[in-house]
Amino acid sequence: MRLRIFTEPQQGASYETQLAVAKAAEDLGFDAFFRSDHFVKMGDVTGEPGPTDSWITLGALARETSRIRLGTLVTAATFRHPGPLAISVAQVDQMSGGRVDLGLGTGWFDQEHAAYGIPFPSLGERFERFEEQLEILAGLWGTPAGETYSFSGDHYTLTESPALPKPAQAGGPPIIIGGFGAKRTPRLAARFADEYNVPFHQVADTGEAFGRVRAACADAGRTKPLVYSAAQVVCCGRDEAEIKRRADAIGREVSELRDNGLAGTPGELVDKIGRFGELGAERIYLQVLDMHDLDHVELLAAEVLSKV
Incomplete structure (x- = not known):
């Protein structure tokens, strides 16, 4: 099981x-640093100093890190045309060494x-645009050089x-749906994804x-392996007082x-991560909402990452 740090910088x-969390994640042995792609805060927080662009941020982090993987969970297809998105992601992939x-x-x-x-069409149209974007990204990245x-x-x-x-990465970065x-x-994941992620649901769901x-995947005749993963808000403490302090800091109930x-x-x-593993999950994205609490990240590395 691989554990990835997942952040919400718009908060x-x-x-x-973000750099401090990414470098801590790398130094502590986590598999990846991921961030959301949002422009407005959610919930009862100030959102200051304001949003940061995900791919500009990841391009900078690509040069400040050397081992961990970097990515978005998830970029919205409404935010960028597929051609410029393909250019941005390919460039950051080059900057990071793949x-x-x-x-x-x-x-x-x-x-x-x-x-x-930003235009916000109907859900049906958003899915249509999303599918076309997936096809275009695969086409642009998979076109042989010179063609x-x-x-x-x-x-x-x-x-x-061109x-x-x-x-x-040959063929392009892995796609997570x-x-x-x-x-x-499910249909789009079977056709286009390298990884399928279920965010913020209980184990049974x-x-x-x-x-x-x-x-x-079976209906589509897919034989290429697909990685399964889950994203979960994380709030860890050595005792109930520490757990409650961290829950209070993000405005949640224990x-x-x-x-x-x-x-x-x-x-x-560790026990709950094991239950996700029994379902076939190979990666868990730990959503760290208090990005200033690096002690939390250190605890997760020392007492959770080391045991899974």
Whole structure:
């Protein structure tokens, strides 16, 4: 089981704060540093100093780290046209020496679209655009050097693109598709994903979602292996007082986090991670909401990472 640190910088984190967490994650032995791709805070926080662009941030972190993988969970297909997105991700992959994973989704938070003038079409259209983006990314990154790539869809048209730059990873960075949808998400994961992620669901529900994607892979005749993973809010402490202090800092109740996330003592976290592992999960994304609490990251490394 690999553990990845997953952050939400739109809640209030400068680049320097993200750098500190990323370097701690690398130094402490975690597999990856991931961040969300949002432009507006959620919940009762100030969100100051304001949002940071995910791919600009990851490009900088690519040069400040040397081992951990870097990625988004997840970039919204509504935020960027597929051609420029392919260029940005390929460049960061080059800058990191091939350490990038791309989590990509439909986009869902209408408030951030309104706040920054980003069109927010219907859910059906967002899925259509998402599918075309996935096909275009694969086409651009998979086009042999010296050849061009064209695409004609309902929402995007590319004409004789040079399909440059190429990522460092052959064929492009691994694609992560997440979500809990019953039909469209499993179909797209079976067709395009290298990893399928279930975010913020209980163990039993996660198992059901894994089952739907496995069935979609079978229906599609897919033989390429697919990585299964889960994302969970994390709140760990050596005793109840420390657990409660960390829950209070992120505005959550301990009992609710124990039910719906990874909360409790290190032993409790190890046990619950094991239950996800029994379902076939190979990676757990630990959503660290208080990015200023590096002692929390150190505890997770010493008492949880070391035991899974």
